[in-house]
Amino acid sequence: MQTMTEPRAERRNKPGAPVLEARNLKVHFPFRRGLPFVGKYGVIRAVDGVSLHVNEGETLGLVGESGCGKSTTARAIVGLTAPTSGEIYLNGARIDGLSSSAMFTHRRDMQMVFQNPFSSLNPRMTVGAIIREPMDIFHLHSRRDRRLEVMRLMDLVGLNPRYMNRYPHEFSGGQRQRIGVARALAVEPKIILCDEPVSALDVSIQAQVINLLMDLQQKLGVAYLFIAHDLAVVRHIAHRVGVMYLGRIVELADADALYASPKHPYTQALLSAVPVPNPQREEQRQYVALAGEPPSPDRQYPGCPFAPRCPIGDEHCREVAPQLAGGQHLVSCHKVET
Amino acid sequence: MPEPLLRVENLRVEFKTDDGLVQAVNDVSFDLFPGETLGIVGESGSGKSVTNLAIMGLVPRPPGRVVAGRALYHGKDLLQLPERELSDLRGKKIAMIFQDPMTALNPFLTIAEQLTEVTQLHLGYSHQQAISHAITMLEKVGIPGAAQRLWDYPHQFSGGMQQRVMIAMALSCKPDILIADEPTTALDVTIQAQILELLRNLQTELNMSVILITHDLGVVAQVCHRVIVMYAGRIVEEATANSLFADPRHPYTLGLMQSAPRLDHARAERLHAIEGQPPDMTQLPAGCAFAPRCPFAVEESWHQQPPLAGRPGGGRLACFVDITKAPRKAAR
Numbered sequence: 001m002q003t004m005t006e007p008r009a010e011r012r013n014k015p016g017a018p019v020l021e022a023r024n025l026k027v028h029f030p031f032r033r034g035l036p037f038v039g040k041y042g043v044i045r046a047v048d049g050v051s052l053h054v055n056e057g058e059t060l061g062l063v064g065e066s067g068c069g070k071s072t073t074a075r076a077i078v079g080l081t082a083p084t085s086g087e088i089y090l091n092g093a094r095i096d097g098l099s100s101s102a103m104f105t106h107r108r109d110m111q112m113v114f115q116n117p118f119s120s121l122n123p124r125m126t127v128g129a130i131i132r133e134p135m136d137i138f139h140l141h142s143r144r145d146r147r148l149e150v151m152r153l154m155d156l157v158g159l160n161p162r163y164m165n166r167y168p169h170e171f172s173g174g175q176r177q178r179i180g181v182a183r184a185l186a187v188e189p190k191i192i193l194c195d196e197p198v199s200a201l202d203v204s205i206q207a208q209v210i211n212l213l214m215d216l217q218q219k220l221g222v223a224y225l226f227i228a229h230d231l232a233v234v235r236h237i238a239h240r241v242g243v244m245y246l247g248r249i250v251e252l253a254d255a256d257a258l259y260a261s262p263k264h265p266y267t268q269a270l271l272s273a274v275p276v277p278n279p280q281r282e283e284q285r286q287y288v289a290l291a292g293e294p295p296s297p298d299r300q301y302p303g304c305p306f307a308p309r310c311p312i313g314d315e316h317c318r319e320v321a322p323q324l325a326g327g328q329h330l331v332s333c334h335k336v337e338t
Numbered sequence: 339m340p341e342p343l344l345r346v347e348n349l350r351v352e353f354k355t356d357d358g359l360v361q362a363v364n365d366v367s368f369d370l371f372p373g374e375t376l377g378i379v380g381e382s383g384s385g386k387s388v389t390n391l392a393i394m395g396l397v398p399r400p401p402g403r404v405v406a407g408r409a410l411y412h413g414k415d416l417l418q419l420p421e422r423e424l425s426d427l428r429g430k431k432i433a434m435i436f437q438d439p440m441t442a443l444n445p446f447l448t449i450a451e452q453l454t455e456v457t458q459l460h461l462g463y464s465h466q467q468a469i470s471h472a473i474t475m476l477e478k479v480g481i482p483g484a485a486q487r488l489w490d491y492p493h494q495f496s497g498g499m500q501q502r503v504m505i506a507m508a509l510s511c512k513p514d515i516l517i518a519d520e521p522t523t524a525l526d527v528t529i530q531a532q533i534l535e536l537l538r539n540l541q542t543e544l545n546m547s548v549i550l551i552t553h554d555l556g557v558v559a560q561v562c563h564r565v566i567v568m569y570a571g572r573i574v575e576e577a578t579a580n581s582l583f584a585d586p587r588h589p590y591t592l593g594l595m596q597s598a599p600r601l602d603h604a605r606a607e608r609l610h611a612i613e614g615q616p617p618d619m620t621q622l623p624a625g626c627a628f629a630p631r632c633p634f635a636v637e638e639s640w641h642q643q644p645p646l647a648g649r650p651g652g653g654r655l656a657c658f659v660d661i662t663k664a665p666r667k668a669a670r
Contacts, residue, residue, distance in 0.1 A: 065526035065528065065529075066497075066526055172616060175615065202381035202382055202553065202616065203553060203555075203594055203597055203598050204381065204593060204594060204597050204611065204612035204616075205611075205615075205616070206597070206599075207599070207609040207610070207612070208612075210599065210609055210611075211609055211611055214608065215608075229526065229527070230599075232598070232599040232600050232601045233599050235599060235600075235601055236599035269528060270528060271601065273527045273528045273530065274556065274601050275530075275554070275556030275557055275559060276556055276559065276600065276601060276602060277555035277556045277558070277559045277583060277595060277598060277600065278559055278583055279559045279580050279583055280580070280584075281559075281602075282559045282560045287531060289531070289532070290528045293496050293498055293529060294526075
């Protein structure tokens, strides 16, 4: 243990400094439809200028509908997808474009938990081996201590350490997600990117995993970038929340402020569409119906990407792109006074 | 009390699996009344989907088998009907829409081919009649440019639009009963709101009964009149939606409601999670299947199956304990 506390202290940031920062991140995928040369060529702007930061020990929630680019943002940040442009900083050091060997040292600070607990664990490895592997890679602890460490981590995430020689298929979905969390924690990261970590789980199990993530944050001070489509889940776990639409962040604010008084018309529509488990309130609920569906990200919009569906959008909105602005409560809309 | 349109009695469905025999549906009885929306809520493996597959005669056999029970519809037992008579009813009088419209539509056929088949088969429409009816149906479910979109293939539609096509197909013959199995689970929340609104309007317009299978209590609150809660193959509680949400009486129902994160709640310390894991369906306990996770379980719960009996406030309830009075304790 002693060997690793030393470098940890050195790597620690000033309090309150962002652990992770992305500036003007863009991920574009070129595509071709139809035959070579005669087909249609174009580019899908999955992420189109996203800037965000996550402070030490805090949770930033990123919400939006499918295809809005929230998962691609996370994948680009950890380097699973190469960003087209933009800058990514981890603990103040720039990490985008690094070679995999140069990236190696940074990986320890940033881990990921995936959506599907069935496909993100190697079925041929025992649970103990899965949790131990990151420690092997980073040469953490002595060989003997690694085993103790695996047991400690299993206990920490609420799994019985006696099960370390079992295989993933012997566990339920919620337990497997705990294994994924233990694996991410094995290298003591400063931030964990959680990509829809509870959306594959049943409601009663969801709550367990959310509680676990919140407890771990309190105990270990780890930060989360928490990506989800479920606004209620994000409401529960996040300190700050960013709302994405068509590759851009349209609103970013403290969770309480965003949920209490959403400013962007898209956020308002999104929040009003979530059904509340209470029939009386359901009857009174006014929801802002959105016409149509999210447009395809292969088109480029000169103006606001939400303008075609926006209940209050006008000609100006369709022509001039709004900028994300406004101190603590950032919003990207011409119609909102910031 | 009006006559029920569909009466399911003591339904039992078993599945043979590698790990042993699974009682997927165990002694399930319920009525469906004309014009109502009945919600069936439960988590994966609770038997909510299998119950409805059994009614439709769609339980894959093997490995599945309907062991006992009746499903009475206009005096006929659907479970005993010969396949030919059953397929006459399916799609015509009882229609079904599934969770994932992408897999329920045939990717090789145009929407026109898939949408006209049902009316030609069941109502004997000519090709022309079927086409014009299909256009009417697509317009009814809110697909713009229906006359042109009819000739598109499923992949040319978005997920929400595909689900609209599925609804148009299911309602083509004006069924009495629509079984909707997680119809909005694969959709985004703004699209979900559109589809639920559409289903609600069409139900009133066509005066049909709907069985809505879902795991989402919010969806239930939005559209259902009456709700059945299932756990480990059995009905544990049944009540009107208002009564169930205002006054849940089964510990599992209460747990479900408390564990779901809600928009109208602030960032709290912890969620009230239901402890423990979902039951192993091959090794259900002798008593109440929820007992190992239940904060209210009493000695009886472990040894005896609680009978599904009258529920205070109306409906049915399978629990030995009055949770409004009993002390809560740590689960064993």
